[in-house]
Amino acid sequence: MLQMSTRKGSTDIHEFDGMFLGFHAHFKVTSVIGHVFSVDFPATYQDWKVTDPFDLFLAPIVKSESNPKFRYLTSCFPFFFCSFSLVLMYVSVSYGPCQTPTLGFCVQRYLQINTFKPEKFWTLRPYIIQDGYELQLEWERNKLFEFDVATMFQQLVMEDGILEVTEISEKQESKSRPPGLNTVNLLKTLLASGYHKPKSGTDAGDHPPITPMRSATEDMLGKDAWKLYQYVCQHFLGTVSPDCKYLRTSVGFLIAGESFHCTGQHVTVEGFTSIMPWLAVSERRLPRFTKGEKIESAKVELYEGKTMPPDYLSESELISLMEKNGVGTDASIPVHINNICERNYVQVHAGRKLVPTSLGITLIRGYQCIDPDLCLPDIRSFIEQQITLVAKGQMDHSRVVLHVLQQFKQKYSYFVKKIENMDELFEAQFSPLADSGRTLSKCGKCLRYMKYISMQPSRLYCGTCEEVYYLPQKGTIKLYKELSCPLDNFELLIFSMPGPEGKSFPLCPYCYNSPPFEGVDTLFGAVKTGASGQLGKGAGMPCFLCPHPTCRHSLIAQGVCACPECSGTLVLDPVSAPKWRLYCNMCNCLVFLPQGAHRISTTRERCPECDSTILEVDFNKKTTPLDNGATLHVGCILCDELLHSLVEMKHGKSFSKRMGSRGRGRGAGRGRGRGGGKRVDPKMSFRDF
Incomplete structure (x- = not known):
């Protein structure tokens, strides 16, 4: 017979001797209140002024009992996130493996709302009267987004006027009783009912399912506690009650070739819903119909609606997302939500909706851009998956620890190298520069206007997407005729360099900062800075370097011929009228075209002799060199005697620096993310393991 001793305390500890895997063992059994152990770095690593953050990834961690009075002798699995979280704190960035994804859910919903573009839709709603009931029928097409097409269908249905019953089906269905109540589901129910999280208290752990232990009255418990007790009792009785069963009836109709239906529900067994009426199936009785029966439509409405964005996440919805994605535990989920609220990353608005603040949005966008x-x-x-495998004996504990620490060290190294991206977002959002910027062009992602910040380095800032787009420096920026890039829908800009001979060229803010084609080995303004050799701010790919095959602003469309001084391409300056000219996209070569022409444009034709692009020139009537006052002339500036005699080559100003050899630009580049060969992920993504 086993002899067991019990030591009383905050939690009782029971001790006894027994056998474990064939060996004699001394057992200690207890329950857990919160975390058994806390972890930290040793005292020698506590001074951030003298500690290299990279050393922390190899530093030992000190485990101490959260409450020494418990005197636990169990072991605790190392806390992998300790190093990474504290190291990021060292660089003044708040990070937590549960806190940050929790905030990320809120910001993701915010972005869905702010980038949502509502659309009008139309749907047909025929009405019939049967046995004294007026029924609205549902259209199988659901909704249409073209008004003319919807009107056509309405006209066809109204002209027919007779609906035929084509199908009658009945199906027995059931609504399953709820599972046992745990703290997460209880918390979601309380928050959905308008209860607030407790401001303080002690976490007593979670031992699902939560069940009533004794009878009580409202006088014994008080108003709020009685409501909670009543819900726990109802939920418990619901879990041991039968499922709810109901009969679903569906009737199909056909008119003018269009299908409609109506659905009814009749509860046959209430089951657990008699105890939990808020989960009851709504009754909807249908009159009797006969297959083949024909019924005259009473009226046919064309309902106009508009698609709506989702609402901000409620606390209950956020808890469901965290539970679904394995973020936090039953005990820690409310703590993580409370943390993002207390740190002013999120504010709780009416209806317990969680709305991220500018600080929270910028923080998440900063992480996303890095x-x-x-x-x-x-x-x-x-x-969590690795820990589970260790617990099952399928993975070695020490190898998992080493592997994960290496991943986090690599991610931290990458983060530090890119930390200036975070700085740029915070500067654009919270510095006075953001307020002084002027509205300029639309963002292709959210379709909201971006602000142009002219102070060096000049850039665009989208307050909705929390994105910064650097622009060419030392020049003027204007909107280019409200034209949009065919790749990303960003509005195009025109950059003009100073002086009478300065270049002017269009650019897409997104393509300029993130060139969409591989193989573009020349960047405008590409001056390397610092020992790292990184490109200076403002270097990018304008349209005159873009190899897009069909865009009318690209090098393929606007390039005319090879530059006589380098391996670049002479490109038509689109806004140089009436002093039309070509400029090289690599060097400072300028070629002046016939002056005073009304219009000069490139064509899709190429010269059969030199393969240059054929130009179309519309001369001024008063100064045309053509016979009989003609103004329109088409030809090659190299091979056409008239055009060649009217061009003049001259040098202008340019800050472009060639970074490698390149042909005339007619070869197709490859799109974003299609690079050949295996690449090393500098961020060490966990997704592909």
Whole structure:
């Protein structure tokens, strides 16, 4: 017979001797209140002024009992995130493996709302009267987004006027009783009912399912506690009650070749819904119909609606997302939500809706522009999977620890190298520069206007997407005729360099900062800075370097011929009228075209002798060199004697620096993300393991 001793305390500890895997063992059994152990770095690593953050990834961690009075002798799995979280704190960036994805869910919903573009739609709603009931029928097409097409269908249905019953089906269905109540589901129910999280208290752990232990009255418990007790009792009785069963009836109709239907529901067994009426199936009785029966339509409405964006996340919805993605535990989920509220990343608005603040949005956007993995629950999920495998004996504990620490060290190294991207977002959002910027062009992602900040380095800032787009420096920027890039829908800009001989060229803000084609080895303004050799701010790909095959602003469309002084291409300056000219997209060569012409444009034709692009010139009537007062002339500036005699080559100003050899630009580049060969991921993504 086993002899057991019990030591009383905050939680009782029971001790006894027994056998474990064939060996004698001394057992200690207890329950857990919160975390058994806390972890930290040793005292020698606590001074941030003298500690290299990279050393922390190899530093030991000190485990101490959260409450020494418990005197636990169990072991605790190392806390992988300790190093990474504290190291990011060192660089003044708040990060937590559960906190950051929690905030990420709120920001993601915010962006969905702010980038949502509502659309009008139309749907047909025929009405019939049967046995004294007026029924609205549902259209199988649901909705249409073309008014003319919807009107055509309405006219066809109204002209027919007779609906035929084509199908009658009945199906027995059931609504399953709820599972046992745990703290997460209880918390979601309380928040959905308008209850607030407690401001303080002690976490007593979670032992699902939550069940009533004794009978009580409202006088014994008080008003709020009685409501909670009543819900727990109802939920418990619901879990041991039968499922709710109901009969679903569907009737199909046909008129003018269009299908409609109506649906009814009749409860046959209330089951658990008699105890939990808020989960009851709504009754909807249908009159009797006979297959083949023909019924005259009473009226046919054409309903106009508009698509609506989703609402901000409620606390209950956020808890569901966290639970689904494995972020936090039953006990810690409310803590993570409370943290993002207390740190002013999120504010709770009417209806318990969580609306991220500018600080929270900028923080998440900063992480996303450096390493999107940090905002996703994938990292936490990966670690939990590894811990589970260790618990099952399928993975070696020490190898998992070493592997994960290497991943986090690599991610931290990448983060530090790109930290200036975070600085740029915070500067654009919270510095006075953001207020002084003027509205200039539309963002292709959210279709909202971006602000142009002229102070060096000049840039565009989208307050909705929290994105910064650097522009060419030392020149003027204007909107280019409200034209848009065919790749990303960003509005095009025209950059003009100073002086009478300065270049002017169009650019897409997004393509300029993120060239969409591989193989573009020349960047405008590409001056390397610092020992790292990184490109200076403002270097990018204007349209005159873009190899897009069909865009009318690209090098393919506007390039005319090879530059006589380098391996670049002479490109038509689109806004140089009436002093039309070509400029080289690599060097400072300028070629002046016939002056005073009304219009000069490139064509799709190429010269059969030199392969240059054929130009179309519309001369001024008063100064035309053509016979009989003709004004329109088409030809090659190299091979056509008239045009060649009217061009003049001259040098102008240019800050372009060639970074490598390149042909005339007629070869097709490759799109974003299609690079050949295996690449090393500098961020060490957890997703592909």
